[in-house]
Amino acid sequence: MNGGHEVHELPITELGTLLRAGAVTAIDLAEHTLNRIHAIDGRIDSFILVTAERAMADASRADAELAAGVDRGPLHGIPYALKDIYATAGIRTTCNSRLLLDNIPAEDSEVQTRLARGGGVLVGKLNTAEFALGGGTDLPFPQARNPWNTEHFTGTSSTGSGAAVGAGLVRLAMGSDTGGSIRSPACHCGVVGLKPTYGLVSRRGVYPLSFSLDHCGPITRSVADAAVAMDVVAGHDPGDPSSAAHSVVDHTADLALGVEGVRIGYARDLFADTPGVSPEVVASVDAAAHLLAGLGAVVEEVRLPDFDLFKACGRIIMLAEAFAIHEDTLRSRPLDYGRYTYQRIAAGATLSAADLVQAQRLRRELTVELNNGPLAKYDVLLTTTGLAPAARLDEFPRDWPPPGVSVAVQTAPFNVTGNPALSVPSGFSASGMPMGIQLVGRPFDERTVLRVGAAFESAVGVSHLYPRLDPAEHVT
């Protein structure tokens, strides 16, 4: 306990201060984390593999280095976990697929290399929809469950990342986002998720779903934690063909500036009239717009290009690229895929070359229209992340697609354009499930997105809340 708080309740920067003051050790943090995983994860199945020995070795090294005056930066001694599509040398990386149950990579993904170099402590590999796409109950590992109500969906596809951070098992989990797979579980599990600008965080060594839409990024307990993580994982990687040669900034620099004078375009039309949208979600995002205006931001409604165009563009590119990646094994081992995965990726075979080219043409138009239109006038756009609180798991049928808006998120537009997008908790539904807003910025302007997110998070005041998963644990 520190100041009445368990260590997992403290921001990464505060943990860093305690570590450097000798008030806590990396071993303490690793043991605390592993104990909580042991006590709680059986109820939410967020981990596919717990790397306890590795964690203790990392932590021991982190303590020894600090004692010797070697400081690797803001994640030195901090526990974290990776979605099980990030390659980890010598550690099984399954993508939650029967096709890769014996896959032990020889090399780390670039993100893992950076986290290890930054002194982080790897505690395990996290649950995921198969190949970051297909969910369902017929996969090798049990479906992750929402820590706020274990009968509910976590959001997809970084299911374990959302659940583990939501449950307070780790403060930082890396996810991936091809159409919303960081922001959806962040929203539904009541935590923060950042899809950075395309090319800002390396994809090397992360199993691809769709080369040109995949983004790697952090799911964290707070906006400040996300900023700290970005300072470690962002940056040019010559080994990733999509990596941007962009100078890396201090992502934490503007967190305390507030939103006075920031121009925010409220993209209400992106979701408010969508069939099936939850009135609670609409009310929550309307309240967020009012709150941000009350904090001094200039908030005005803005129209974006038609969501259906973004959705069509993104879906066609995603499934064309996914089919190209999987076509051999779809032919040779069809029954080793989960049902949802097979049904979605195999359908990519029916797309024509012209479909893909037309989608790429539209992608260019939408990217220009968004950035030369609304994002030329406004610093940040505000919209929703999800259309409804997380659905019950028993609402999912045996075959794709699930009904209604049960998995719908309004996130794909910003995978199509590559702009940075952040999901921040905005409160809870009447049924006690989390909801979240989405903030979208100009390319490589994560700093402004994080600045607005931090001001909103502070004003809403829900980030300190944890779900009740273990009767013995302290709940604030």
Add this chain to the structure above:
Amino acid sequence: MVPAEDPFDHAMRKAGIDVPPDLRRGTVAVHRELAAMAALLRVPRHADSEPAGQYRIDAILPGHRR
């Protein structure tokens, strides 16, 4: 007259994908959704919306910049 092959079956046969019968229903559902989406893309486009930006030799061979 030989009946026209179903577009789904035609595409799958051409791709060499033999869809297991038990997985057909959901795969056809996704195919129909994609076909409707692909129709949305068939509108006149601007001259500058060509996708040649997908290929940039200076991005692939940065060492060859002069």
